Every structure is written in structure tokens, then in C-alpha cells.
Amino acid sequence: MTTKLALLSVSDKTGIVDFARGLAAHGYTIVSTGGTQKTLAAAGVPVQSVTEITGFPEILDGRVKTLHPHIHGGILARRDLASHRQQLAEHRISAIDLVAVNLYPFAATIAKADVTLEQAIENIDIGGPTMVRSAAKNYKHVTVVVNSARYADILTELQTKGAVSEAMRYQLAVEAFCHTAEYDALISGWLYQQSAEAPRFAPTLVLPFTKVQDLRYGENPRQQAAFYREPQAAAGTIAYAEQLQGKELSFNNLNDLNAAWEMVQEFEEPAAVAVKHANPCGIAVGQDIYTAYERAYEADPVSIFGGIVALNRTVDARTAKKMQEIFLEVIIAPDYAEEALAILAGKKDLRLLRSPLPETRAGIDVKKVSGGLLVQTLDQEMITPAAWQTVTEAAPTAQQLADMVFGMKVVKHVKSNAIVLVKNGQTIGVGAGQMNRVGAARIAIEQAGAKAAGSVLASDAFFPFADTVEAAAQAGVKAIVQPGGSLKDQDSIAACNKHGLVMMFTGVRYFKH
Secondary structure, three states: OOOEEEEEEEOOOOOHHHHHHHHHHOOEEEEEOHHHHHHHHHOOOOOEEHHHHHOOOOEOOOOEOOOOHHHHHHHHOOOOOHHHHHHHHHOOOOOOOEEEEEOOOHHHHHOOOOOOHHHHHHOOOOHHHHHHHHHHHOOOOOEEEOOHHHHHHHHHHHHHHOOOOHHHHHHHHHHHHHHHHHHHHHHHHHHHHHOOOOOOOOOOOOOOOEEEEEEOOOOOOOOOEEEEEOOOOOOOOHHHOEEEEOOOOOHHHHHHHHHHHHHHOOOOOOEEEEEEOOEEEEEEEOOOHHHHHHHHHHHOOOOOOOOEEEEOOOEOHHHHHHHOOOOOOEEEEOOEOHHHHHHHOOOOOOEEEEOOOOOOOOOEEEEEEOOEEEEEEOOOOOOOHHHOEEOOOOOOOHHHHHHHHHHHHHHOOOOOOOEEEEOOOEEEEEEOOOOOHHHHHHHHHHHHHHHHOOOEEEEOOOOOOOHHHHHHHHHOOOEEEEOOOOOOHHHHHHHHHHHOOEEEEOOOOOOOO
């Protein structure tokens, strides 16, 4: 059996002992560095030190150990070129046939709340990416592996074919370049944000997302789709939600689920949000989660059918029993009582997700346009009436003010142009995504019907004309909250005073496209 060289140098030691034993059984001589060498030796795996190959010791606290011609010459040499083989022989360089490397844990390091710049710098791998890229470039002759999940695949090929096929070596090389690209993107992005002089957005944007899964299809069956996770996504995000039961989530499920989860986080009191096509069809708060869900359902019992529901409290048995009465696609909540899980298990296709409520929100919002990206910070504006201004003769009651705050929390998440009618902490009409504001108001008013009497109207942007006020007054709306700032604000104020309506200006708009 021809002896081959395998260079193993990994930060994550998962599976490395069994992998090394498997390689040795197929005729590989194992060469290793530092901690990996100690792990293999302790397990009784025959292993040579990189120093034995290079004839040079590890120096500078391990910063320099594999950056040597006897390593990179052995990796990069093309076996099909006589001149390369001759140079290897001339310089007594052994060809290296397999490289297994994963890199210093930079992502885990910067995820620590108290990480220092020095600690982050020390966890930037130099030799590892260099070996990975060298091996990936020379994939026709060298196997490179950066993911421990691939160890079994390589050993299977050795067992069944006697060698790692070129097709697999190519796949592994692509994975390796993706790995180093993600690594460099994390480093450059994090270091850029540490600069006090840096603007919010870097001159070059690299988004190192990792694929979670392929999806059955996209928005429509003719479109292909996949779900990717941000490398620094935190607990409480959709990317890390735990699916407890039900079918695989679809593209549209995930999009709607994200919308519902973002909305329910606006509320501190027990709240329930029902979403269809990324817009809320029913939102309500209550003294407990059952009451909140019941009121969200009653807000629009037609549209909630087949919808996504998000709750910000543990689902109890009573709430679960109520929810299982209708067809829902997905439910997400911080937790579920055992009795609730047993009740909902009766609907085997219903997706149940569990996720803690996030402590903070971070990151960026990205929208794809033809030939580029639009990037913005997340809208984390806290909705508080402290800076709001009453602009009408009538002032809001305590309940009207509470409903104004509730309404702005909702309208913030409705596609523009957006108008929401609310009453006693419950949506009763939602007008979303219309080309003009009075059109959105008429939709919300029509949906509310007789419930509009005595309600509060919330708008995501100012009124360019008084027509929305006139429509609201005719429907029986008693109070309006809107950003203000139109050249014709006075017309709307005058209309409110004529009809005895309360109106407050927030000074903050909430466009959502």
C-alpha cells in the first residue's frame, strides 16, 4: 500500500481521532500540529510533528508553524507535472495528499460580550486559511476538508473506491473556499465596526450567510429557494427557532413567521399576532395569553384561517385548545406547556416553533434590487407618547392614548400606505399597502364596520389632505394619531376640530415597503 501524507490541524477536535485512525488504516501517515497532535497521540494514533517535516520548530507562540516550503510545496505541487515532481525530489519535499483544517474560533470569540480587540486579533488564523486555500487550489491532487461532518464521506470513498474521487475533491474544494470567504468576511466586518472613525456602512459589503436548508420552492412552485443564517444571529431570532412538530417550513412560512415574530416583540403585556402575507390580520393584548389570542382571532376571524400566529407568552392548554379549533400554518411562542403540546399534536401538519424572546435586536435590513442591494439599519424606534403633541382642541382620554400607542406599534409593521383602526388594545381594521392614504383608511374602516365607532385611527405617515379625517369622522372614529409634517396639516387639524376628533402628532413616520 502506497504511503500518503495527511496533514491534520483543527481547532474543533470533533471526530478527529476516528478520522485519523480511518486514514491510517488506508495507508496515510498522519502529520499534525500543536493541540491536534497532542489529542491524536493521547488516543494512541501514530502521528508525526510538523516540525519533523519542516526541520524547523514552531515559533512566536505558535504563530508560525506551517508557513514553510516543505508544507506548502507539498500541498501545491502538481503531480502531473514532471518539473514539479523533480523540484519536490530536489528539495526533499514530501507530497501532502490530504489537508484537514478548521480555523481559530473567531466567530465564537467576537460573540463574547466582553471580548477585547486584542483577543479578537489573536483568534485570527493565518496558517490555517493559507493551507486550506493551497489545498483547495490543488484539488485535482489534494483532498481538503474543513467540516468534520465530511470525515465519514471521505472514509467511505476510501473504503469503496480506494481513493477520494476527483468529483468529491472538487466539492470539498468549493466548500473550503466558502469557508475561508466566510471567515475573512467576519473578520473584516467586525474589525471595521470597531473603528470609531468608520461610517455605519463599510465601503465593501460582504454578507457571510450560512445555508440552513434548501426549501421546497420559493414564493411560487416554479422558483427555487433556500434559507440562510447570519453567522452572528442570536437566540430569539427565527434562524435559531426550534421546530417542535409539523411539516417543513416553506419560503412564505418563514417570511410571514418573521413578520409575526417582529410584531409581537413590540408588546410587553401578553400579546398575540396573526399574520397573512406579511401583514397583520389581527393583533391584540390581554390580561393573559388566552385572552390576547382570543381577541386577535376575533379581530378578523376570516383572514386568520391558514395564518401564522406569534405569541409572547408560554402557550397553556386553554390557549392551545382554542387555537386547534381552526386551521393555522405556524405557531411560534417562547414555550409551550406539556398539556398544550399534547393538544396541538393532534394537528400533525401544524408547525410549532419555540424561541426565547430576544433581549436585544441587532443587525441590518437588506432588500434586493436589480443589480444591487439596499441596506439600512433596523427600525428600533421606541414608541412612547412622551414627545407627542396634541394638536386639536380635544385632548385624548387615558384609553385613547393607550390605543394610540398600541396603534403605532401595529402600523409600524404594516406595509405602506398603512392605516390601522384599534379599540381597547385590539385591531379592528387594517388597511395595508395602498397607493393612497385615504384608500388604506377606507379598507380599514370597511373591515371594522360598526366597530369603528369610538375607535382610534393610526397612520404610518402624514395626511397630505383632510380626506382621511373626513372618512374617519364619518365612520365614527374618535381619535387619530399620525406623524404630522404635511404642508396641509392645518386642514386635517381643522377637520378634526369640526368633527370633535382628537388628533396627536408623533413626529415619527413608519414607512415599510
